[in-house]
Amino acid sequence: MKFAHMADVHLGYEQFGRPKRMDEFAETFRRAVEKSVEEKVEFVIIAGDLFNTSRPSPGTIKQAIRILQILKDNDIPVFAIEGNHDRTQRGPSILNLLEDLGLLNVLGLRKEKFENEYITSRNVGDQWLSYGECCGIEIFGMKYMTGAWFEANLEKFKRIFSGTGNSILVLHQGIREIEDSVMYSSAASELSLSDLPRGHAYYALGHIHKRYETTYEKSPVVYPGSLERWDFGDFEVRYIWDGVKFKRIEGWDKGFYIVENFKPKFIPLKVRPFIDIHIKGSESEIKKAIRGYTPPIPKEAYVRIVIKWRRPFDVDWIKDFIKSELVRIHTETEASEDKVVARTKLENYFTEVEKEIIELLSENDIENLELVISLLSGEYKKETQKEAGFSVVKTTENGEKNKAKKKLKQLPKKRGDLLAWIRGE
Numbered sequence: 001m002k003f004a005h006m007a008d009v010h011l012g013y014e015q016f017g018r019p020k021r022m023d024e025f026a027e028t029f030r031r032a033v034e035k036s037v038e039e040k041v042e043f044v045i046i047a048g049d050l051f052n053t054s055r056p057s058p059g060t061i062k063q064a065i066r067i068l069q070i071l072k073d074n075d076i077p078v079f080a081i082e083g084n085h086d087r088t089q090r091g092p093s094i095l096n097l098l099e100d101l102g103l104l105n106v107l108g109l110r111k112e113k114f115e116n117e118y119i120t121s122r123n124v125g126d127q128w129l130s131y132g133e134c135c136g137i138e139i140f141g142m143k144y145m146t147g148a149w150f151e152a153n154l155e156k157f158k159r160i161f162s163g164t165g166n167s168i169l170v171l172h173q174g175i176r177e178i179e180d181s182v183m184y185s186s187a188a189s190e191l192s193l194s195d196l197p198r199g200h201a202y203y204a205l206g207h208i209h210k211r212y213e214t215t216y217e218k219s220p221v222v223y224p225g226s227l228e229r230w231d232f233g234d235f236e237v238r239y240i241w242d243g244v245k246f247k248r249i250e251g252w253d254k255g256f257y258i259v260e261n262f263k264p265k266f267i268p269l270k271v272r273p274f275i276d277i278h279i280k281g282s283e284s285e286i287k288k289a290i291r292g293y294t295p296p297i298p299k300e301a302y303v304r305i306v307i308k309w310r311r312p313f314d315v316d317w318i319k320d321f322i323k324s325e326l327v328r329i330h331t332e333t334e335a336s337e338d339k340v341v342a343r344t345k346l347e348n349y350f351t352e353v354e355k356e357i358i359e360l361l362s363e364n365d366i367e368n369l370e371l372v373i374s375l376l377s378g379e380y381k382k383e384t385q386k387e388a389g390f391s392v393v394k395t396t397e398n399g400e401k402n403k404a405k406k407k408l409k410q411l412p413k414k415r416g417d418l419l420a421w422i423r424g425e
Contacts, residue, residue, distance in 0.1 A: 001042060001135045001136070001137065001260070001261055001262075002039070002040065002041050002042055002258065002259070002260045002261075003041050003042055003043045003044065003045060003135075003258075003259050004032070004035075004036040004039070004041045004043075004044045004045065004256060004257065004258055004259070005044075005045045005047065005204045005222060005224055005256060005257040005258075005259055005264070006032055006044070006045070006046055006047070006224055006227060006256035006257070007046065007047035007048055007049065007083075007172070007204075007205070007206025007207070007223070007224050007225070007226070007256075008047075008048065008049045008083070008206050008207070008209055008224075008225065008226035008227065008230070009025070009029045009046065009049065009050045009051075009226075009227050010025055010049055010051070010052040010085065010226060010227075010228065010230070011025055011026055011029065011050060011051050011052060011056065011060050011063060011064055012025070012051055012052045012053060012056045012057060012060035012063075013025050013052035013228075015228075016302070016326060016328075018326075021228075022060070024228065024271075024272060025052075025227070025228050026060075026063040026067065028227045028228050028254075028269055028271055029067055029227055030067050030070075031269055032227055032255070032256050032267075032269060033067055033068075033070050033071060034070065035267060035269075036071070036076070036256075036258070037070065037071070037074050037076065039258050039267075041076060041258065042076070042134065042135050043076060043077045043078070043079060043132075043134045043135065043139075044071060044076060044077070044078045044079070045078075045079050045080070045139070045168070045170055045204045046078060046079070046080040046081075046104070046206075047080075047081060047083075047141075047170050047171065047172055047204050047205055047206030047207075047224075048080075048081050048082060048083025048084070048086075048143070048144060048171075048172025048206035048207060049083030049084070049085045049086055049172065049206060049207070050064065050080060050083075050086060050095065051064070051085065051086040051094055052085050052086070053085060053086060054082075054085070054086045054087060054088050054093060054094060055094075056086075056094055061094070061097075064098065064103075065098070065101065065103065068098065068103040068104060069103065071103075072102060072103055077104075077105060077117075077118045077132075077134060078103065078104035078105065079104070079105050079107055079118070079132045079134075079139050079141065079170065080095055080104045080105070080106060080107065080141075081095075081106070081107050081108055081141040081142060081143050081144075081170050081171070081172055081206075082095055082106075082108075082143035082144060082172070083143070083144050083172040083206060083207065084144040084172065084207065087143050087144050093106075105118050105119045105132055106119075106130065107119075107130060107131060107132060107139060107140065107141030107142070107170055108129075108130060108141055108142045108143050109124070109127045109128065109129055109130070109142065110127065110128045110130055111127065111128070112128060113128045114128065114130050115130075118132050118133060118134055119131070119132055119133075120133055124160050129160060136166070137166050137167055137168060137201075138164055138166070138167040138168070139167065139168045139170065140161050140163070140167060140168065140169050140170065140200075141169065141170030141171065141204075142157075142161065142170075142171060143172065144172040144173065144207065145173070145190065146190065147189070147190040149190075150190050150191060150195070154195060157197065158195070158196075158197045158198075159197075160197075161197040162197045162198060162199050163197060163198060163199030163200035163201070164199060165199055165201065166201055167199070167200050167201060168200060168201065168202045168203075168204055169196070169197060169200040169202075169203050169204070170204045170205075170206075171196075171203070171204075171205050171206070171207075172205070172206040172207045173189075173190045173191050173205065173207055174189030174190055174191070174207055174208060175189060175191055175192065175193055175196075175205070175208075175221070176189040176191070176192050176193075177192065177193050177214075178193075178208060178212050178214065178221075178223065179208060181212065182208060182210040182212055182252075193214070193216050193221070196216050196221070198217060200219055201219055201262045202219060202220050202222070202259060202262045202264075203216060203219060203220065203221040203222065204222060205221065205222060205223045206223065206224070207223075208223045208225070209225050209226040209230045209234050210223070210225045210234060210252045211223055211224050211225035211252060211253065211254075211255070211266065212225075213264065219262070220259075220262060220263070220264055222257060222259075222264050224255065224256045224257050224266075225252060225254060225255075226254065227254060227255070227256065227269065227271070228254060228271050228272070229254060229271060229272065229274045229302075231274075232274055232276045232302075232304040232328075233276075234251065234252060234274065235251040235252075235274045235275065235276040236251045236252075236273045236274050236275065237249070237250060237251055237273070237275055237276070238251060238275075238276040238277075238278065239275070239276070239277045239278070239294075239295060240278045240279075241277075241278065241279035241280070241281070241289050241293075243281070243285075245293060246277075246289070246293055246294070246295060248295070251274075251276075253266070253268045254268065254269055254271045255267045255268040255269040256269070272300060272301070272302060273298055273300070273301040273302070274301070274302050274303075274304075275297055275301045275302070275303045275304070275324075276303075276304050276306070277294070277303065277304065277305045277306065278306045278308075279305070279306070279307055279308070280307070280308030280309070280334055281308075281309070281310075282309075282310060283309070283311075283313040286307060286309065290305075290318060290321065291321065294321075294322070297322060297324055298324070299323065299324055299325060300324075300325055301324045301325065301326075302324070302325065302326040302328075303322055303324045303326065303327045303328070304327075304328045304329075304330060305318060305322075305327065305328070305329050305330070306330045306331075306332070307329065307330070307331045307332075308331075308332050308333075308334045309331060309332075309333065309334060310333070310334050311333075312331070312333075315329050315331065
């Protein structure tokens, strides 16, 4: 049994406002697909965010159809889930359209029973769990869900998606322990490793853009990372000025996994290099470092230079000096030694309802404005947040039910301005 595991393709992403990046994301996906065909995989898993938005442009949809057709022409089925970028709150998603065209199979919970050559369904309460069957194994999956949703439904999630010992679970979620390891902010993670449903032979994950491998009860837990570099935190190389020279830190390769008999092998793909340079000091020190000690940088690279200065000065000359295709300069003032900045976790200041509002408004496409408005007005309805057949009613250790319904303690004075509300204006 052999399959490809990829995630976070982000088709349609016009990174840094550059249309050519949108084409590069599609081309990298094409190369991953062609390599999968070359490797003679029996099926392909896409663990969320095939698209960068739930409403991709016609041109992006056309790119997806042409590339997925390569797999269909080679009789290789695709199993996919919606990620946080391309999921919908209600109704069919763009993935369902591709499913109707016979280009992929959507895993997860549905309102109605659905079956085809590769998908079967079983009843779970008032919903149907659609899962894949291929090569003698079962492939389960669920679209991206928020941390608030998991707090209310974790035990049901673990029960419904428990494995068979010879199965795969596909998720698009952040795992706290893994996010800490790859320098992601674990404040946004929804699960811990121990929250994963048991009994699967392979956990095919997406959402974290840096590749990572670990195990859960001896089964591989794998993030392939995004196919392309998403931002400068996902660098190829980082250089940090130590006052004498630039210290080189290697970043992450980009690519996907070929998995044979549940043993993953990473397949690297050559993508545009992202170079991240960090330097601090006086104007003369920074000029000396950049002009005299900057390592060779490829012309096609995208470069970010983070300058920590004591006082502002002109930095426009740096872009002419580096001569790379894209140079972005970020500046920040170095704090005085006598100033101590206290750091705390922002989430400690918010109720679960308030965190839900912030999470909803942070999504690329805010499709559930009615839910946001009802949350802000304090008229939160249980049926509005009820999703995928699960209740938002929590059960305490004493067995008492604690509804997630909460009224906001204080509404913003400027209606519709969440930032004003956060600032207490």
